[in-house]
Amino acid sequence: MKFGALAAVQMVSFSLNPGEILGMIGPNGAGKTTLLNCVIGIHKPTSGKIFLNQIDITGMKPHKICRMGLAKTSQIMEPFMAMTVFENVLVGALHGGRMRMRPATEQTEKVIELVGLKQYAYKLSGSIPVPARRRLELARALASGANILLLDENMAGLNPHEIDEALEILKKIRNSGKSLIVIEHIMRVVMGISDRIIVLNYGSKIAEGFPEEVVNDETVIKAYLGGKLSSLKVA
Amino acid sequence: MYTVFVQTIINGLLLGGVYAAYSAGFSLIFGVMGVVNLAHGELIMLGAFTSYWLFAYFNLDPYLSAPFAMILLFLFGYVVQKYIINRVIGQPHIMSYILTFGLHLMIANIAIKMWTQDFRSITTSYSGANAAIWGLNIPLARLVTFMVALLVTWVLWFFLMRTETGRAIRATAQDKEVARLMGVDIRNIYAITFGLGAAITGLSGSVMSPFVIISPEMGLEYTIIAFCVVVLGGMGYMPGALVGGLVLGVAQSLAATYLNAGVSVAITFIILFIMLVICPKGILGKGSVA
Amino acid sequence: MNFKIDRIILIIFLGITAALAFLPNFVESEYLLRLITVVIFWIGIAGCWNMMSGYTGYIDFGPVVYFGIGSYVVAIAMTKYGIPFFPSLFISGLISGSVAFLVGIPTLRLKGAYFAIATFAFAEAMKQIALEFDRTFSVSFFQGSDGITLPISGHDNSFFFYCVLPVTFLVVLAHYYIEHSKFGYGLKAIKEAETAAEISGVNTTANKLGAYVSSAFFLGLFGAIEAYWITYITPSDVFNVQKTVQMVIMTLLGGMGTFLGPVVGATFLTLISESLGARFVEYYLIMIGGIIIVAILIMPNGIIGSLKIRKKLRFI
Numbered sequence: 001m002k003f004g005a006l007a008a009v010q011m012v013s014f015s016l017n018p019g020e021i022l023g024m025i026g027p028n029g030a031g032k033t034t035l036l037n038c039v040i041g042i043h044k045p046t047s048g049k050i051f052l053n054q055i056d057i058t059g060m061k062p063h064k065i066c067r068m069g070l071a072k073t074s075q076i077m078e079p080f081m082a083m084t085v086f087e088n089v090l091v092g093a094l095h096g097g098r099m100r101m102r103p104a105t106e107q108t109e110k111v112i113e114l115v116g117l118k119q120y121a122y123k124l125s126g127s128i129p130v131p132a133r134r135r136l137e138l139a140r141a142l143a144s145g146a147n148i149l150l151l152d153e154n155m156a157g158l159n160p161h162e163i164d165e166a167l168e169i170l171k172k173i174r175n176s177g178k179s180l181i182v183i184e185h186i187m188r189v190v191m192g193i194s195d196r197i198i199v200l201n202y203g204s205k206i207a208e209g210f211p212e213e214v215v216n217d218e219t220v221i222k223a224y225l226g227g228k229l230s231s232l233k234v235a
Numbered sequence: 236m237y238t239v240f241v242q243t244i245i246n247g248l249l250l251g252g253v254y255a256a257y258s259a260g261f262s263l264i265f266g267v268m269g270v271v272n273l274a275h276g277e278l279i280m281l282g283a284f285t286s287y288w289l290f291a292y293f294n295l296d297p298y299l300s301a302p303f304a305m306i307l308l309f310l311f312g313y314v315v316q317k318y319i320i321n322r323v324i325g326q327p328h329i330m331s332y333i334l335t336f337g338l339h340l341m342i343a344n345i346a347i348k349m350w351t352q353d354f355r356s357i358t359t360s361y362s363g364a365n366a367a368i369w370g371l372n373i374p375l376a377r378l379v380t381f382m383v384a385l386l387v388t389w390v391l392w393f394f395l396m397r398t399e400t401g402r403a404i405r406a407t408a409q410d411k412e413v414a415r416l417m418g419v420d421i422r423n424i425y426a427i428t429f430g431l432g433a434a435i436t437g438l439s440g441s442v443m444s445p446f447v448i449i450s451p452e453m454g455l456e457y458t459i460i461a462f463c464v465v466v467l468g469g470m471g472y473m474p475g476a477l478v479g480g481l482v483l484g485v486a487q488s489l490a491a492t493y494l495n496a497g498v499s500v501a502i503t504f505i506i507l508f509i510m511l512v513i514c515p516k517g518i519l520g521k522g523s524v525a
Numbered sequence: 526m527n528f529k530i531d532r533i534i535l536i537i538f539l540g541i542t543a544a545l546a547f548l549p550n551f552v553e554s555e556y557l558l559r560l561i562t563v564v565i566f567w568i569g570i571a572g573c574w575n576m577m578s579g580y581t582g583y584i585d586f587g588p589v590v591y592f593g594i595g596s597y598v599v600a601i602a603m604t605k606y607g608i609p610f611f612p613s614l615f616i617s618g619l620i621s622g623s624v625a626f627l628v629g630i631p632t633l634r635l636k637g638a639y640f641a642i643a644t645f646a647f648a649e650a651m652k653q654i655a656l657e658f659d660r661t662f663s664v665s666f667f668q669g670s671d672g673i674t675l676p677i678s679g680h681d682n683s684f685f686f687y688c689v690l691p692v693t694f695l696v697v698l699a700h701y702y703i704e705h706s707k708f709g710y711g712l713k714a715i716k717e718a719e720t721a722a723e724i725s726g727v728n729t730t731a732n733k734l735g736a737y738v739s740s741a742f743f744l745g746l747f748g749a750i751e752a753y754w755i756t757y758i759t760p761s762d763v764f765n766v767q768k769t770v771q772m773v774i775m776t777l778l779g780g781m782g783t784f785l786g787p788v789v790g791a792t793f794l795t796l797i798s799e800s801l802g803a804r805f806v807e808y809y810l811i812m813i814g815g816i817i818i819v820a821i822l823i824m825p826n827g828i829i830g831s832l833k834i835r836k837k838l839r840f841i
Binding site for chain 2 (some may be wrong): 813
């Protein structure tokens with residue numbers, strides 16, 4: 001993927017196995033968001049291919065990719081402000097899940113229950129607090145019935161208690177058989193939940209492996225942490 | 236045959252110069268604030284009327300009354316922006332369209348009330364004067380306006396690039412939040428920008444007054460042309476207004492000579508439509524698309 | 526929960542429409558019947574604009590083009606091909622819709638001011654083409670600024686009342702459908718955040734196109750009805766930008782993207798112009814300008830929109 005002469009992400013290849021949580025870390029500007037935006041079709045990659053269950057989805061429109069079971073939450077939260085939380089999630093179920101009104105409503109209720117947004121369901125999404133908006137992003141993606149969820153810093157700005165709750169939700173989602181890719185800066189989250197981790201820096205993949213492998217990887221420590229290992233030990 | 240073609244091109248360029256002169260302010264206002272000012276033509280009308288009345292009562296030459304038009308319209312623009320348009324900045328686009336359209340209705344109709352719907356013109360000694368060179372006719376008044384267009388574009392460019400206020404305006408255009416953090420008074424900058432846009436538009440109305448028909452209802456037509464010019468050149472890109480104006484002027488002139496006069500208007504809109512669909516950034520590709 | 530209120534409003538609306546259907550039997554005064562027809566006519570037209578721009582947030586500044594196309598299709602079909610009114614009416618709608626489909630594909634990719642200007646340019650271009658086509662190509666088709674005279678209908682006002690009422694009824698019903706359907710939620714999502722809508726699975730192109738084409742279809746019908754009513758059309762009349770302005774202002778006053786917005790706005794403005802326009806012609810436009818400015822500054826969501834926010838009603 002290139003922006004003009006600048007290659008934002010290059011030569012990155014990775015795969016995701018069913019039922020797996022893949023953590024993706026890297027310093028700011030490493031190209032994590034760009035990479036995921038390529039995957040879901042917001043950006044068209046200048047070269048390279050993306051496959052979903054052996055089907056080439058490179059360059060497909062975002063709504064098609066979503067309907068094929070790949071949904072992403074956005075780092076900058078974009079709720080449909082003038083709509084209620086319920087209606088926000090309903091859009092995901094109706095359009096992403098290609099459902100009719102009645103089943104979509106049922107699906108929406110289930111998802112809202114699952115992510116714990118029930119108390120806000122009939123509030124305008126523009127008026128709810130940030131942690132709830134983060135969950136709303138997640139709920140909208142879930143409602144589409146996607147099997148693979150890409151979470152782009154879905155826990156940014158949450159306090160430790162809220163993070164614990166969010167982690168519980170993610171585990172529930174994984175246990176229901178879905179795969180996740182999680183971009184997160186909070187090490188506790190990534191280390192605690194990921195089955196595998198890949199590390200990006202300057203648009204390239206510099207490491208891949210189990211959490212404990214990555215933590216001890218020389219290049220990662222150098223590039224990502226400037227040599228300070230201690231902050232990783234939180235995990 | 237050859238002379239006709241060259242004459243057509245010259246007419247087109249001169250016409251385009253006039254277009255460019257009165258479109259620069261439109262582009263400035265859009266570029267900085269994202270406001271599509273549908274009352275733009277009324278600013279031209281007010282500029283032209285300033286010259287008209289100064290001519291009628293004091294026999295002041297339109298080129299001498301131009302500074303008065305500039306000052307008056309600066310004040311007018313400043314006040315309108317500060318107390319009215321500022322209140323819809325940051326709201327959906329439609330708000331600024333409708334608001335400025337309301338202004339258009341009010342200004343135009345108050346003008347009709349005050350000055351009647353009569354068509355007026357300023358007849359100076361040079362109004363119909365032409366310079367004849369190599370069998371070509373060059374209307375002098377239009378030539379002067381063309382020069383003014385070049386001058387306005389250059390001065391505006393210089394102002395934006397080299398002065399403190401100009402820098403503040405550009406900073407605000409790029410990112411108003413950051414500009415605010417840097418201590419720029421956004422509301423004031425907006426008011427100054429609108430005043431400035433209004434002033435150069437009033438100036439163009441004033442220098443056009445020797446050769447156009449002046450009436451309270453003249454505005455809308457000019458707004459529409461300014462629209463086209465600015466889109467052709469690239470919305471919000473200052474030198475674009477000059478390029479857009481010249482291109483449109485030549486295209487219209489060619490259509491009028493080789494097809495028929497009515498078609499030239501159709502051509503304007505067809506070009507505008509195609510341009511937007513194919514290349515919304517304008518001919519030079521430097522306009523903003525947002 | 527709120528669906529109950531929605532049902533009630535729908536029933537009230539159906540009731541009013543049904544009652545209106547008997548109106549011509551009771552109204553003696555031709556003037557009054559004509560006025561009511563005009564109000565209903567404008568509710569429908571403003572509704573067409575609201576259907577597209579109110580719900581998707583894509584500001585269409587050239588809806589009048591589909592009205593004009595409707596007028597011209599019906600005029601040409603009736604005078605040149607001798608097709609009776611009702612089939613011609615239907616053809617008008619279809620052609621308006623088809624043109625919208627072709628124009629919508631490239632223009633709906635544009636955002637914000639660009640979409641607004643492109644639609645405006647298209648409308649003006651069509652007007653100029655209708656004006657100049659014949660002279661440029663030496664044919665007699667649109668008949669330029671001479672205009673076309675349609676066959677005199679010989680029908681009275683109640684005939685046109687019955688033409689306008691069902692079309693407006695369908696337009697308002699379409700609003701109800703938009704408020705409660707998958708399609709409508711797609712449109713509203715596009716208005717709020719288009720990229721987010723897209724990654725949530727909304728086929729944005731298809732949804733926008735759907736709204737644009739249906740709006741054009743109904744506008745074509747209205748254009749055709751008006752042409753037959755007035756029996757004489759010219760490009761400057763039927764493609765008049767003033768019509769666009771009126772639709773926009775009515776909807777905005779009533780409340781964009783609301784069910785009752787166009788109904789309230791169109792009724793309010795038509796009645797004002799009818800009562801003030803006749804007596805204070807000179808001040809009328811100044812006042813309209815003033816009303817617009819004040820409305821935008823103190824009530825940016827329109828009458829219904831403000832009510833909706835204050836009373837926390839989900840629908841109306």
